[in-house]
Amino acid sequence: xxxxxxxxxxxxxxxxxxxxxxxxxxxxxxxxxxxxxxxxxxxxxxxxxxxxxxxxxxxxxxxxxxxxxxxxxxxxxxxxxxxxxxxxxxxxxxxxxxxxxxxxxxxxxxxxxxxxxxxxxxxxxxxxxxxxxxxxxxxxxxxxxxxxxxxxxxxxxxxxxxxxxxxxxxxxxxxxxxxxxxxxxxxxxxxxxxxxxxxxxxxxxxxxxxxxxxxxxxxxxxxxxxxxxxxxxxxxxxxxxxxxxxxxxxxxxxxxxxxxxxxxxxxxxxxxxxxxxxxxxxxxxxxxxxxxxxxxxxxxxxxxxxxxxxxxxxxxxxxxxxxxxxxx
Amino acid sequence: xxxxxxxxxxxxxxxxxxxxxxxxxxxxxxxxxxxxxxxxxxxxxxxxxxxxxxxxxxxxxxxxxxxxxxxxxxxxxxxxxxxxxxxxxxxxxxxxxxxxxxxxxxxxxxxxxxxxxxxxxxxxxxxxxxxxxxxxxxxxxxxxxxxxxxxxxxxxxxxxxxxxxxxxxxxxxxxxxxxxxxxxxxxxxxxxxxxxxxxxxxxxxxxxxxxxxxxxxxxxxxxxxxxxxxxxxxxxxxxxxxxxxxxxxxxxxxxxxxxxxxxxxxxxxxxxxx
Numbered sequence: 001x002x003x004x005x006x007x008x009x010x011x012x013x014x015x016x017x018x019x020x021x022x023x024x025x026x027x028x029x030x031x032x033x034x035x036x037x038x039x040x041x042x043x044x045x046x047x048x049x050x051x052x053x054x055x056x057x058x059x060x061x062x063x064x065x066x067x068x069x070x071x072x073x074x075x076x077x078x079x080x081x082x083x084x085x086x087x088x089x090x091x092x093x094x095x096x097x098x099x100x101x102x103x104x105x106x107x108x109x110x111x112x113x114x115x116x117x118x119x120x121x122x123x124x125x126x127x128x129x130x131x132x133x134x135x136x137x138x139x140x141x142x143x144x145x146x147x148x149x150x151x152x153x154x155x156x157x158x159x160x161x162x163x164x165x166x167x168x169x170x171x172x173x174x175x176x177x178x179x180x181x182x183x184x185x186x187x188x189x190x191x192x193x194x195x196x197x198x199x200x201x202x203x204x205x206x207x208x209x210x211x212x213x214x215x216x217x218x219x220x221x222x223x224x225x226x227x228x229x230x231x232x233x234x235x236x237x238x239x240x241x242x243x244x245x246x247x248x249x250x251x252x253x254x255x256x257x258x259x260x261x262x263x264x265x266x267x268x269x270x271x272x273x274x275x276x277x278x279x280x281x282x283x284x285x286x287x288x289x290x291x292x293x294x295x296x297x298x299x300x301x302x303x304x305x306x307x308x309x310x311x312x313x314x315x316x317x318x319x320x321x322x323x324x325x326x327x328x
Numbered sequence: 329x330x331x332x333x334x335x336x337x338x339x340x341x342x343x344x345x346x347x348x349x350x351x352x353x354x355x356x357x358x359x360x361x362x363x364x365x366x367x368x369x370x371x372x373x374x375x376x377x378x379x380x381x382x383x384x385x386x387x388x389x390x391x392x393x394x395x396x397x398x399x400x401x402x403x404x405x406x407x408x409x410x411x412x413x414x415x416x417x418x419x420x421x422x423x424x425x426x427x428x429x430x431x432x433x434x435x436x437x438x439x440x441x442x443x444x445x446x447x448x449x450x451x452x453x454x455x456x457x458x459x460x461x462x463x464x465x466x467x468x469x470x471x472x473x474x475x476x477x478x479x480x481x482x483x484x485x486x487x488x489x490x491x492x493x494x495x496x497x498x499x500x501x502x503x504x505x506x507x508x509x510x511x512x513x514x515x516x517x518x519x520x521x522x523x524x525x526x527x528x529x530x531x532x533x534x535x536x537x538x539x540x541x542x543x544x545x546x547x548x549x550x551x552x553x554x555x556x557x558x559x560x561x562x563x564x565x566x567x568x569x570x571x572x573x574x575x576x577x578x579x580x581x582x583x584x585x586x587x588x589x590x591x592x593x594x595x596x597x598x599x600x601x602x
Contacts (some may be wrong), residue, residue: 019435042372072382072427074462079493105463106349106497148496151464151503152348156432159465184461185351186381215356215560219382221425231410232561244522244533251526255533259565282533289492289535326429 053200056167059126060201063098063176065318068194068206068232074185076211077278078239079103080288081307082182083112085207087293088311090136095177098129098168101140102194103184104159105152110142114291119143126171139170156189164194185219187226195230202309204318205235207275210266212242212258217266224270235317236275238310239263244280245302255280273317276310279303333477334443335403339452340374341600343481344593345471345510349497353461353489354518356384357560361458362485364577365586366414369594371454374405376442377416378471379461380435381428386418390567395419409574413453415446432466439470452602462497464504470507482598483511485551489519490538502546513593514549515539522556530555543574552589557582 019029032038050056060066060166069082079101086099097292101109110116110130118130120143129137141152143160172179184190195203206227220237239262245252258265267274281303287294295304337343346359357376366373377385386406394406396419407416417428417438430438446454461467475481484505488498498515507514517539521530533556543550560582562583567573577583 011576074382075489075494076351103467106351106500108493109495111493111496118337130518148505149499151500153464153469153504153505153507155436155469187427187436188381189431189466192429192431211352214565215384215561216352218384218387218424218504222382222427225427226427226429229427244531245529246524246529248529249524249527251524251588253522253525253558255522255556257558257561257565273476282531282535285491285493286536315582 005277012048013034016112024043050197052164052168053197056164056197059170059172060198061167062174063172063179063202065178065180066198066202067204067235067314067318068181068183069181069209070206070223070227071185071190071209071224072187072221072226073210073216076216077211078185079108079112079182080174080284081207081209081238081278083109083239083288084294084307085180085314086113086136086138087295088308089178090133090296093135095173096135096137096173098137098172098176098179098266100151100170100179100181101138101142102163102166102181102190104141104154104162104190105138105184107142109138109182110140112288112292113138114144116291117148123171127165128168128171137172139166159189160193164197167194167197170227187222191226191230195232199231203232204321205233207314208237209240210237210263211256212254212262212277213256214260216256217260217263220263220266224272232274233321235314236273237263237267238275238276241280242277250255273313275313275317276300276306278306279311334440334474336443336446337478337601339448339602340456341419341452342598343458343475343478344455344513345458345460345481345484345524346487347460347468347501347505347510348462348487349464349499349501349504350488353487353494354554354570355462355487356388356459358485358487358516358518358554359385359457360388360564361554361560361577361586363412363457363588364574365583365590366455367409367456367574368578368583369587371591372411372451373413374448374453374456375412375414376458377414377418378442378458378467380417380430380438380467382461383416383418385414385416385459385564388564389414390564391574392418392424399447402447404447406594412574413448415442427498435466436470438465440474440596443474443539464500468504472510473514475510476508478505478601480599480601482511482593483513485513485593486515486548486577487518488515488539488542489534490517490532490536491534492538494534495538495542498542499546502548513596514551515543516551516589517553519556520553525558549592551592552585553575554585554589555581
């Protein structure tokens, strides 16, 4: 199945300043004049929820924990961390893990998890994800492309359609303990869609990845602001690429200098949990390029320990969440 | 749909886009350095930041507190130096931490407005640099649509980092350029190698050579590699009225490397639009 088969249901692309079909002014806004879809939007039919929502909810209710991996900034290690988190959780054989790659224009997870070039299968129960190991499934648009280098030049609406299908049609098995959702940088269509589709079932929270320099933190502040607006709990912030130890002389350099105090200071300022910092290790990048598990190869490295510590703290946060729910 | 050259480009001689499929490879750093280098070479430069949800350029140039003014002709960009002007959505936000949560159509409208309503000044611009967000989506389609009527443009500088994961995304961006007929000026490999300040040993943190291989593979010009230099971040963060970024940059090692890269582009001697 090629992405071109995924249809867009609008008659025409939405106009500039489209208030969105769920909005109160849908069909009545100035921007709606002349839009071919105006009649649909302005009709008196109650703007009920998306008719696909019950099905999405049914799928998602089988998943115990849902975690979003977010960052306003690109290239800070969202996908790297998603892959690490997946490996780390999947090390526990009793857990079923799913990883979903929502970066549609630049999917990296298949390469990092060593599933490059695979394709997904379709069955009665839906799309079957690609299994990287017995208990770790992966879903990415890259499995649907005829050519790996093909550019996906899609506007927002089309991306939303695919995200919806990912949530509605992917069959993760009878039970899934963790679904880890990797996102593209920014605060736009993908983020809005995934949060609004998952809202009813509930998201455990978001893990925010940053690097220490202020230029990255600036974008991360925006992402935190987005989470607050969207009502997503922030499980914590992890600071990636903090400090590099020269393999030759063991001198530690701050490549991305935390001139404003880095992730930890940001967390204090905004009163959110800081989960730890992970040092830059060139071997992480190499493992990602070859799709191997970093912990298996370098279990004793400082980076390995740092990542596992972050994963532990993250799980604490999630379980803390659950406990508080029970009391209520 | 209107089929005319966006107004603000009337007096722009050369347009260069800075693109990369991957985020965080240094598009904004390369844009900043390209602008500084071109200004040092005596050109009149304008920079347009179309990364709407994560604008970094105001911070890079140390002008976060400046504001855009509205004149009768349109928006007046921020003057960073006498011959360097910058326009970014970052200037329009009330609070620097505010998020811009926009779906595609609104982003497209903003970019159209940027190209229509910015007044780059009476003096013609020698170069307009356009910094883009990662990916191949709304912003990219919008800018490609707008620039369709503004040909000839010089083309795009593609920025990558050396590791395979980045190269894969960058290939997608190159395919995008082919589809929309953007000339590719060449590939820059950023973050290639880090020289330990204590022992001078060079470590390839994100491996190395990927950019050069890619350009050979696809028969594109290889513009050069830029090493990781923590001093650049330091320069950005320490700039103020006494320590002017462009003066500090002139004395740095990066300037020499960047100057070589820019010369390669200037040597292509592309025709002026005006």
